[in-house]
Amino acid sequence: MAQATPKSMKKTKTVQEVIVNAVLIFICIIWTLPTLGVFVTSFRDRDSVLDNGWWTSLSTPSEFTTQNYSQVLAGKDYSYTKSDGTVVVSRGDNMLGAFLNSITVTIPSVIIPILIAAFAAYGFAWLDFPGRKILFGCIVGLLVVPLQIALIPILRDYMKIGLNGSYLGIWLAHTGFGLALATYLLFNYISTIPRSIMESAFLDGASHFTTFVRLILPLSVPALASFAIFQFIWVWNDLLVALVFLSGAGQTVEVVTQRLLSIVGSRGQDWHLLTAGAFVSMLLPLTVFFALQRFFVRGLMAGSVKG
Amino acid sequence: MSNFSMNKTLEKPSQRILSWIARLFISILVPFVVFVVLYFGFRFLRDSQAPQIVITISAIVWGVGGSAALYGVTNWVIQRTNESWRKILTPFMFVGPAVAILGWYLFIPTIRSLVLSFYDRSSQNFVGFDNYAYLFSDASMQTAFVNNIIWLVVGTAGSVVLGLIIALLADRSRFEKVAKAIIFAPMAISFVGAGVIWKFMYAYRPVSSNQIGLLNAIVTFFGGDPQNWIVLRPWNTLFLIIILIWLQTGFAMVVLSAAIKTVPSQFLEAGRIDGASELRIIRSIVIPTIKSSLITVSTTILLITLKVFDIVYSMTNGLYGTEVLASQQYKQMFKFLHYGRGSAIAIIILVAVTPVIWYNLKQFGNREVF
Numbered sequence: 078m079a080q081a082t083p084k085s086m087k088k089t090k091t092v093q094e095v096i097v098n099a100v101l102i103f104i105c106i107i108w109t110l111p112t113l114g115v116f117v118t119s120f121r122d123r124d125s126v127l128d129n130g131w132w133t134s135l136s137t138p139s140e141f142t143t144q145n146y147s148q149v150l151a152g153k154d155y156s157y158t159k160s161d162g163t164v165v166v167s168r169g170d171n172m173l174g175a176f177l178n179s180i181t182v183t184i185p186s187v188i189i190p191i192l193i194a195a196f197a198a199y200g201f202a203w204l205d206f207p208g209r210k211i212l213f214g215c216i217v218g219l220l221v222v223p224l225q226i227a228l229i230p231i232l233r234d235y236m237k238i239g240l241n242g243s244y245l246g247i248w249l250a251h252t253g254f255g256l257a258l259a260t261y262l263l264f265n266y267i268s269t270i271p272r273s274i275m276e277s278a279f280l281d282g283a284s285h286f287t288t289f290v291r292l293i294l295p296l297s298v299p300a301l302a303s304f305a306i307f308q309f310i311w312v313w314n315d316l317l318v319a320l321v322f323l324s325g326a327g328q329t330v331e332v333v334t335q336r337l338l339s340i341v342g343s344r345g346q347d348w349h350l351l352t353a354g355a356f357v358s359m360l361l362p363l364t365v366f367f368a369l370q371r372f373f374v375r376g377l378m379a380g381s382v383k384g
Numbered sequence: 385m386s387n388f389s390m391n392k393t394l395e396k397p398s399q400r401i402l403s404w405i406a407r408l409f410i411s412i413l414v415p416f417v418v419f420v421v422l423y424f425g426f427r428f429l430r431d432s433q434a435p436q437i438v439i440t441i442s443a444i445v446w447g448v449g450g451s452a453a454l455y456g457v458t459n460w461v462i463q464r465t466n467e468s469w470r471k472i473l474t475p476f477m478f479v480g481p482a483v484a485i486l487g488w489y490l491f492i493p494t495i496r497s498l499v500l501s502f503y504d505r506s507s508q509n510f511v512g513f514d515n516y517a518y519l520f521s522d523a524s525m526q527t528a529f530v531n532n533i534i535w536l537v538v539g540t541a542g543s544v545v546l547g548l549i550i551a552l553l554a555d556r557s558r559f560e561k562v563a564k565a566i567i568f569a570p571m572a573i574s575f576v577g578a579g580v581i582w583k584f585m586y587a588y589r590p591v592s593s594n595q596i597g598l599l600n601a602i603v604t605f606f607g608g609d610p611q612n613w614i615v616l617r618p619w620n621t622l623f624l625i626i627i628l629i630w631l632q633t634g635f636a637m638v639v640l641s642a643a644i645k646t647v648p649s650q651f652l653e654a655g656r657i658d659g660a661s662e663l664r665i666i667r668s669i670v671i672p673t674i675k676s677s678l679i680t681v682s683t684t685i686l687l688i689t690l691k692v693f694d695i696v697y698s699m700t701n702g703l704y705g706t707e708v709l710a711s712q713q714y715k716q717m718f719k720f721l722h723y724g725r726g727s728a729i730a731i732i733i734l735v736a737v738t739p740v741i742w743y744n745l746k747q748f749g750n751r752e753v754f
Contacts, residue, residue, distance in 0.1 A: 093662070094556070101553045105566045111581045111630070112570075114598055118584065129594045130601050174436055181440045185447030192451055193481045200478030209475075212483060219490045221741040223691055225713055225730045227493035229500065229723055234488075243430055244443050253489025260482055285474050286459040314574030316694045317714070334576045338698055341580060348584060348596070355580040362572035370565065374638050377571060 119352035126349045145353040172357045175336035186251035186312045187305050194259030199289050202268035219257045228321050247322050255308050266300035306376035333358040418457045422450045501728035515728040528707040531621050535689040542629040543685050547636025568634035575694030582627045588612040615704045636681045643677035680747050683740050
């Protein structure tokens with residue numbers, strides 16, 4: 078092949094760059110369109126949503142409304158007048174209640190496994206006791222167990238002791254399903270902390286508990302944060318565990334994914350409400366994603382070995 | 385009691401016993417009070433009619449504070465014992481809760497599910513391998529197996545190939561950061577939320593009215609007939625898989641992009657000086673270097689496809705020939721209440737994922753994660 082002159086090389090390079098950017102922008106547009114459509118639709122009124130596509134609404138901004146959100150968030154009834162003059166009363170969807178429930182379920186379901194796993198990781202890394210290696214091996218082995226395995230046995234236990242449908246029950250379930258991974262990840266991190274740091278603490282007469290709380294926990298913040306974000310996304314977006322342990326006869330607690338699913342079931346064609354509900358459910362994870370992008374990526378990468 | 389023995393010359397036997405009883409009493413009383421407080425917290429949360437925001441805040445304080453308090457009080461009790469007891473008890477405090485919870489939630493259930501899978505519907509009579517025989521011959525289970533394999537192949541290949549292409553493009557672009565954020569953002573969205581988003585994309589109206597779903601609008605714009613994509617066999621499974629690809633490509637892209645950055649630039653320079661085309665460089669230099677990352681990403685997404693449940697459950701509820709293993713398991717357990725078959729499917733899923741996770745763990749050890 079003939080040697081390219083610097084000028085023509087520069088030219089092919091700019092052509093290449095234009096093509097690369099064009100393709101990339103095209104892919105990004107495709108990736109954004111589904112979410113954008115839902116976002117736009119969630120601000121349109123009922124009739125225009127059913128009348129024409131959301132892409133046409135950008136030319137008629139006057140029809141935008143925030144009423145869909147107030148209706149989806151509220152628990153009370155809403156009435157609206159149809160185009161032929163009849164008044165239709167429709168029930169509110171109480172997404173706000175589900176949102177609070179999700180927060181109540183998620184925050185302890187993130188913190189409790191981290192706490193327990195950090196203690197265990199310290200124990201496995203720095204305490205000497207019989208059976209240490211075998212126990213740790215078992216915990217790593219349990220990473221392969223999919224949570225589907227545990228649903229029936231745990232549900233039976235819960236029915237017996239009355240934990241079904243309670244916050245404690247679902248916290249413990251999420252703790253159980255996330256704990257193997259958390260212990261494994263935190264062990265990887267805590268076991269690499271130099272021994273000399275801890276020995277100086279022991280020389281000062283600190284107990285293992287004090288060393289752990291005052292020294293190891295603060296040093297492990299990057300690892301704790303990574304796991305916390307992974308677990309947060311996992312629990313917030315979970316449907317299966319909530320369906321099994323929160324729904325059922327007489328249960329009143331519902332998280333956003335369940336709530337959204339029942340809106341889908343009861344209002345399959347009310348797109349103005351469905352889209353608003355979907356956005357309420359995505360609000361918090363998307364905020365976390367854009368605020369803590371670096372930790373977020375690390376967390377999801379660390380979570381890639383979850384069974 | 386180490387500090388106690390130092391004082392013993394100063395105390396009479398009766399005083400010694402009295403102080404011993406007092407210590408024992410306090411050592412029992414403090415944990416007892418903690419337990420009682422926590423129990424009343426549980427009762428309050430279960431039965432209270434308080435406004436929801438009050439419940440939310442008190443539940444979080446109770447749950448997080450309670451678990452921290454349990455560790456605190458355990459440590460407090462252990463610190464009151466003597467040196468040799470402390471040495472024995474400390475590991476129990478650190479490792480005990482994790483071992484107990486994992487035993488209860490994962491280890492014992494695995495054995496129980498295995499046993500249940502050999503029993504009948506109500507777990508009363510032993511039926512041997514009947515459940516497994518049924519599952520491998522039943523028509524809807526066979527659909528589920530085939531669908532799961534389609535999910536596994538198309539979903540994994542789609543996400544990884546697209547992720548690789550985007551990572552390579554982004555690496556050569558000025559908008560790398562923005563583009564990566566846009567592609568990765570769907571990772572934050574739940575499967576149910578993504579279900580709503582894509583149901584709207586696939587929305588179907590009869591020919592006579594305006595299409596409100598983007599896909600059908602595009603089809604009719606080019607003169608085609610609108611389709612009800614979700615019920616369109618056998619293609620509907622592919623339309624569900626697109627949702628997974630939309631969600632997971634970002635993950636593949638981020639991992640592969642990090643790997644691409646580690647390819648030594650002198651290799652790339654050498655290739656370019658030899659006059660190799662960009663495609664040739666990617667095929668013969670970049671891809672071989674990032675092979676291990678490619679495999680890790682593939683196995684991770686493969687695991688997700690093996691256990692996929694939410695997308696199918698929220699989009700079609702397993703109707704129109706879209707069943708997968710996990711949705712069948714849910715149906716067997718909670719609709720047909722057939723615990724034997726439900727457990728057997730769970731065991732099948734366990735067997736399917738085990739080698740993949742072992743492989744991932746081995747790779748994980750060689751990788752910097754934090």
